[in-house]
Amino acid sequence: MQHIVDAIDSLDRQDGGSASAVSADFSALELPGSYRAVTLRKEETEMFTGIPSAEKDPRKSLHVQAVATPELGPGEALVAVMASSVNYNTVWSSIFEPVPTFGFLERYARLSPQSARHDLPYHVIGSDLAGVVLRTGPGVNAWKPGDEVVAHCLSVELESSDGHNDTMLDPEQRIWGFETNFGGLAEIALVKSNQLMPKPDHLSWEEAAA
Known part of the structure; x- marks a missing residue:
């Protein structure tokens, strides 16, 4: 991962090559076979049974571990995460309330x-990120490697017409990193390309991720 971080740190669109040259540089970066991520483990979903919510300690359920880099599919992007954030989805996930997230992944x-x-024995959580696109899957035209982005958390399939007027009405809408895997509390995240928005230039990575 360090070579990717170094490439991002050296990225300066104000002083240097064209956007196409930047994209070519990032396309040429070798993707690691694995990366570090914050995970929950399926085998531990009952660890807080009988404990009041206020006494459930996320430090016991959250793990930092190496996970395999997921295969990139149509309409998706792999993003190098420069900053992420903790929101209520993350808290719910970590204490397995109101239900363990592995049921979402199975469905x-x-x-x-x-x-x-x-559907894996671990869940990479996190529903926020700011980072840089590393790869895009078939059918992605709006984004390219090297683009600085922020991801919103709504994952939709858009196969039903219901979702085209209001994505919240899509019968297959889910919260990324909560009801899907490969979330933002990781070195790399997998998102649908329609989750991506340009990172505002005046914001730091941390500000954008929050």
Whole structure:
């Protein structure tokens, strides 16, 4: 991962090459086979049974571990995460309330072979990020490697017409990093490309992620 971080640190669009040259540089970066991520483990979902919510300690359920880099699918992007954030989804996930998130991953896995990748014995959580696009999947035209982005948390399939007027009405809408895997509390995240927005230049990585 360090070579990716070094490339991002040296990125200066004000002094240097064109956007196409920057994209080519990032496209040429070798992706690691694994990366560090904050995870929950399926085998531990009952660890807080019988304990009042206020006494459940996320330090016991959250782990930093190496996970395999997921395969990139159509309409998706892999993003190098420069900053992330903790929100209520993360807190709920970490104490397995109101229900463990692994049930969401199991249901999502039944939707398609592509979504089956999300059903794993670990859950990479986190629904916020600011970072740099590393790769885009087939059908992605609005984003390219090297783009500085912020990701919002709504993951939608948009196969039903219901979601085209209001994505919250899509019957397959989910919260990324909560009801899907490969979230933002990690060195790399997998997102749908329609979650991405340009990172405002005047914000730091941390400000943008929050």
